[in-house]
Amino acid sequence: MRAPSRLRVGLAATAALAVACLVLPEILPAPPANDPVLSALLPPLTRVVSLTLVDGSSVTAPEVTSSDGAVVATGHGRSRTIPRGEVAAQHHFRFWLGSDRFGRDVLRQLLRGGRISLAIAGLGTLLALTIGGAVGAAAATRGGLVDGVLMRLVDALLAFPVLFLMILAAALFRPGPALLVAVLGLTSWMGLARLVRGQVLSLRTRPFVLAATAAGSRWHRIVALHYAPNMVGPIAQDTALRMGDLVIAEATLSFLGLGVPPSIPTWGAMVAEGQRVMLDGWWLAVLPGLAIAWLVIALALIGDGLQQLGEPAA
C-alpha cells in the first residue's frame, strides 16, 4: 500500500529536524568567540568579521574598516579601534539566523535546544506509552475491581486540566531534565491507557482471537500474532500526536521558567528570553516558535497519515 503523502511529509520533516539537531552543531563552522558588545542582536543573515588578536582574544563585528594603520570594528552602535599590528588573523562568519543579546549564534542555540526538546518530549512520550500500555492492558485483562479502580483514576486525571498538573508538579519540585520527563510522562498516559484498554477489549471478542484461543495457542503467541499487529496502528497514531502535545507542553513549562535550568537552551526558554528583548530583535522570539511549530506540525501530519493508512481505502 502506498503511504499517504501526509505521512511521508511528516516523517521527512521530523527526520530532517532530528538529523539537523543531532549532526549540524558538530559540522557547522564554530561561531567566533564572541564579543557581546559589537556582535549582539544582529538580524538573520548578517555576515560578521571575526578578528583574532595577538593576545589570543577576539573581536567580532558586522562591520570592519581599516583606516591608516588601525582597524575599526563597528556594530550595535559602538565601535572599537585596534592597531593593525595587534590583529593576528581574521575570518568571516555568517549568522544565518541572527545573534542574541550575548552575541551568540541563534542557529546553533536552536539546534542545541532542539536536542533537549526532542529528547525530553521523546522520553516523556515513551514513559507515557509504558504506563498507559501497562494500565490499559491490566484494566482490560483483569477486569472487575482492577478495571474499575484504574479507569476511575484515569477519569479523575482527565478531569484535571493537564497543564495545571504539570505546572503544579514542576513548580513544587526542583526543575531538571529528568523531572521534566517524569512530569510529562506521568501526566499524559491516561489517553493511551483508555486506547489500549478499548483495543484489547474489542480484539478479545474478534473471531480470529477466539479461534486462536480455541485452537489452544499460548497467550504470548496470541499477543504477538493477533493483538500486537492490530494495535500498532492506532497506538502509533496516538503516540505521534501525543509527542506533539508534549513538545508544546515542554516548551510551555520552559517558557514559564519551570523547565530545565536556564543554562540549557530549550525552545520554550528561548521564546521567553526573546520576548524580553522583542523590541530589539523580533527573530529571537519568532524563530524558536517556528521551530516548535515545525516539529509539532510534522508530528501531527504523521498522526494524520497513520490514521489514513488505518482506514479502509475510501
Place this chain on the structure above:
Amino acid sequence: MPVRTSTSTSGTSTPSRSESHGRGAPSTRGAPAGEGSLRAGPTVVRRVLVRRLATLLPLAWLVVTLTFVVVHAAPGSYADTIDNPRLTPQGRALLMQRYGLDQPLLTQYLRWLGAVVTGDLGTSFLFQEPVSEVIGRALPPTALLAGTALFLDLVLGLVLALAAVRRPYGIVDRLTTVLALGLYGLPTFWLAGIAILVFAVWLGWLPPSHMHGIDADRLGAAARLADLVRHLLLPALTLGVVGAAATARYLRATLLDVQSSRWLLAARARGLSERRLLWVHTLRPALLPVITLLGLSLPLLVSGSVVVETVFSWPGTGRLLWWAAQARDVPLILGITLVGAVAVIVGNLAADLLYAAADPRARGDA
C-alpha cells in the same frame, strides 16, 4: 443505536490537544451499546443526571486527594519560601504550628477534607484571607476571558467552516486547513507574545496587558466598559483563534457529512428555500457534536488560560495557581484545584445533558 449515551469523562478518548485536532467524528467512539433503555423523555435525562451527579463527588475527591499527595510529596514547605534571615528556628516552628503544618499528614488531610465538607476552604497563607474570597475575586476575570474566548472560538470556527464547505478543496478550504494546522503547531505563549508585539507595540491599537487601565477607577461606566473590552480583546482573541482553527476543521467534517445526507436531498426536493435548508436542516444536525466538543475543550480552555493569563497579566485563577504553587500555599492550591476540577466535571455533565436534550437519539430511543 445510541449515538452518545456515555459520558465525556468516561466514554470518549482523551481531551488533549490531539482530540480537538482529530478530524473524525469522535461522538460514536466508545459509546457502550445497550446503555439507556427504550424509555424516552425527561425521565431518562433525570436518571442520567442522578447517575452523573453520583460520580461527580468521588471524582472531585480523587482529584483533590491526588493534588494533596503531590503537594506534600514535594520537598520544602511554606515556611521555607519565607526569605527572611531573621526567621529563627523557633519562629519557623511557630509558623508551622500556626498553619497546622506540624501535624501528621493524615491529620492535615482529614482536617482539610472535614472543613471542605462544611464549605470552608481554609485560609490562604499568602493572602491571609479565606481561600474562598481569594478565588472568588479571581473567578470572574477567568470566566470572562474563557467565556469570550469560547464564544469567539465557536463563531469564528463556524464562519470558517461554512466558508470552507461552500467549495470543498477550493481555495478557502485549503487555506483553513493550512491555518488550522499552523495554529495547532504554534504554542499559545508564542502567539500571545506576537499578538502583543504586533497589535500593542507596532500598531498601538490595544493595550498589551492587565484587565483595566491605570486610570480605570476615575472613568465613567461606559468608558470603563470600553476600557475593559479593549484589554479583553487580545487575550480572548489569542485563546479563541487557536480553538477556532480546531473547531473549523471539526465542523467542516460534520458539515460535509450532512451535505451528502439523504434528508437534505429530500428537503431540497420538497423545494425548501436555501436559507431554511442551511439554518434548519444543515446547521442543526451539524452543530450537535459541537456540544460534546465544548465539554471536551473545557480542560484545554482552563489550561490555555493559565498561559494567556500569565503573558497578559490577567488577574484570574490561572495566575493565582502559579503564585500559590510558588509560595507553597497549600490551602489555596487545593482550593483552586477543587474549583477547577468541579468546573470541568460540571461542564462535561452540562454538555452531556444539553446533548441529550438536543438530540433524541442520544436518549437511547432511536
